[in-house]
Amino acid sequence: MITEPNKLDTIKNIIELNELDSKSRKRDKVYKRFYLYNELRSMPEFKSLEWIGDMFNRDHSSVVHGLSTHDILIEMKDVMYKGIIFEMNQLLGNTTIDKNKVLRDRIRNCKNLYDYKTVKHLVTSGQL
Numbered sequence: 001m002i003t004e005p006n007k008l009d010t011i012k013n014i015i016e017l018n019e020l021d022s023k024s025r026k027r028d029k030v031y032k033r034f035y036l037y038n039e040l041r042s043m044p045e046f047k048s049l050e051w052i053g054d055m056f057n058r059d060h061s062s063v064v065h066g067l068s069t070h071d072i073l074i075e076m077k078d079v080m081y082k083g084i085i086f087e088m089n090q091l092l093g094n095t096t097i098d099k100n101k102v103l104r105d106r107i108r109n110c111k112n113l114y115d116y117k118t119v120k121h122l123v124t125s126g127q128l
Contacts, residue, residue, distance in 0.1 A: 032084055
């Protein structure tokens with residue numbers, strides 16, 4: 001498990017390496033931003049929504065939107081978002097999850113062909 005100061009440094013590195021402070025609207029980058037907004041808000045170093053927004057070159061209203069969308073995606077059990085969470089947890093050292101269990105759960109939760117194709121994409125791209 002990563003200690004809190006190191007976790008903040010790790011998050012800053014993730015932002016830089018994945019160019020999450022860019023204006024990109026690609027879904028994987030947006031989902032990573034939303035997840036990291038939530039992680040930053042739960043940290044003891046949390047100062048304000050503006051502080052989080054500054055890290056991503058966004059304003060506080062974008063952070064508010066990202067936090068509410070994070071909650072919705074968690075509630076909906078979005079397959080792609082769960083993959084992003086898994087990936088981010090591995091990078092942050094938050095994971096003790098069995099990969100096979102995650103894969104089985106994702107396959108069980110597939111409701112249509114699109115869901116299966118999403119799981120296949122995650123597996124072939126190495127994200128799962």
